Amino acid sequence: MNTPKFSLILIINHDHQNYGRLIRQAQAQDYSNLEITIISNRLNTKDQYIVDFLAYSDSINRSKHLSFLKRESLASLCNEGIS
Secondary structure (H helix, E strand, O other), X not given: OOOOOEEEEEEEOOOOOOHHHHHHHHHOOOOOOEEEEEEEEXXXXXXXXXXXXXXXXXXXXXXXXXXXXXXXXXXHHHHHHHO
């Protein structure tokens, strides 16, 4: 039987400043059944590459990054992450 996953959804908007620290702190958790979903909205190209690199560099491969370009609110980002 598969053990259920604990999902941590991180929302990063275009004006978020400390997203690197947020992602690294989430990846530092040692739960064996943790999955991390990073959802970004309207990031510039440099920030997009940084978030992609941080998600890819997770040593346990628990992180994934979803990027959306034109979501109007943070609530719509949360809905996308849950679905």
